[in-house]
Amino acid sequence: MSDLMIDKGKRQLGPSDLKVSPIAYGMWRFAGEGEIEANAKVESALDAGITLFDTADVYGLDSDAPFGAAEELFGHVLKARPALRDQMVIASKGGIIPGTPYDSSAKYLREACEASLKRLQIETIDLYQVHRPDLLTHPAELADTLQSLRKEGKIREYGLSNVTAHQIAALQAHLDHPMATQQPELSALAIEPVTDGILDLCMATNMTPLAWSPLAGGRLMLHASEAPTSQLSDVITMLDKLADKHAASRTAIALAFVLAHPSQPIAIIGSQTPARIADAMSALDVTLSRQDWYAIYEAALGAPLP
Template identity: 35%
Template sequence: MLKTLPLNKRGIPASRIALGCMGLGGGWNREPVTAENVKQGHEAVEAALDIGINFFDHADIYTRGKAEKVFGQIFRERPGLREEIILQSKCGIKLMEPGDRSNVFDFSKEHILNSVDGTLTRLGTEYIDILLLHRPDPLMDPEEVAEALHQLKTAGKVRHFGVSNMSAAQIKLLQVYCDEPFIVNQLHMSLAKISWVDAVISVNREPWKDITFPEGTIEYCRAENIQLQAWGPLAQGIFSGRSLDGQPENIVNTAAMVKTLAEEKNTTPEAIVLSWLMSHPAAIQPVIGTVNPGRITACRDAGKLELSRREWYDLYVSSRGEKLP
């Protein structure tokens, strides 16, 4: 039986699965939003609502703001939808412009406030339910972040706050200065990205060279009732139909195992892959990144499945490509 989401424990009626909206708006360019982009958005939203998803995840940078613009148009064309859903967005990344050497991470007060104002304008809404700080900024001043978040909360522009891609230590530092609790941590987790599990079993062992997941992050989030969200939970389709040409043996074998389990349980490979995450007692909320209505619908059974401990470990060990100690 699935554990209750920490968001639900806080009185936020979030669905067990969220829809990530990075794929809306066309390319990552400055071309205008088209009628076809909006039509695609309507179809993705409708497919999500049909399987019980009421949680939609954005970021100010997704397709250079066009994903949020598409959603804003959907709100205008579908009156009442805004109050039926939970809206999450992120800020803190400045995308590379011509002449720049790289993207820049920016948690300055000015950037956070300006980013949220831009998000609200593009979405055509007065508030967002949850704002995430997108990626850790090495130059972050936590007191400055606290000032920005307090201003956003006081103005009614943001109801709750969270982070993305952060360790327990980074969240703890922010929380010392911020009055508002951080209630979400969105991390890269899937059946293909398993270092969050490897970090658990590597304690007191020589760490494997590719383990970079900060030890204690999952445990801290569970202890503090912080919602763990998984971005990339479908692993870009490598276990649910994407070509496996050039993939290593462990991925090929795991894809075959997923297919077999899906057939045995009369469901889809997508549902098996998500169920593997959702079966974890941390009550992980997958943020599926597809905007293809068919693939969204294929996730329908994920919250109904029950994987046995043996099935869960078999999938993990297969993906890991190495037996447990």
């Protein structure tokens, strides 16, 4: 039975020339810190080999920080340390308005992108993503906006987040320049992208999946006895079993499950300390067998495969 060895090298973002680490640093918990603490987090991620930094204009609202707080703090770090910019690929997202809730119209998305550039204090966002689908914006309008921003040099590449396979296809039909990425929730607990067409479409059209919440928002770190559902308990139990087998941490096994998929996902972690970042990076040294991978999948599925 063949093993699922994880390629430690950089992964290409779709058909673009952007290449990044297999594990990315997510900045949804980045706001609310001082500049010194923020700089330390960025340095820890870079030192660990992470080169993709994923933020959004709404990041920080969960911690009662103002709209744009995470981007603004990241911008202060980049301004204070200009040399850092060349060491990273910066991704951001727009299109969520608390209370609206979504707007991907040409007017709003352009304003959102330009505001992100100002907060980040950079000239170009490497990867700009529509955060959630706006059901009231025609894909032709969205395609025109994204391509215009790219032609103007405000963004290098673009992608989508939290959409269906049909929504991806609808936008692709109006694009001259292909999308680089799609960002679904994907973990050993959230396995829907494996079968709902998202990862299949990524492989068919050469898009790179960016897996958000690959540790299920920390739920995969609970003790099995604390799990609120039998599904979560079963997944945790299986992860622990495989962690013992591979002499690895539960975190490493959970991330290896995501990274081993043939669509070559990039796992976006939100770890806040050097030790936890290093633990996450150890997933690159884990080689699951096909039996291991399917054992995790079946635990999440709650039933054996036929």
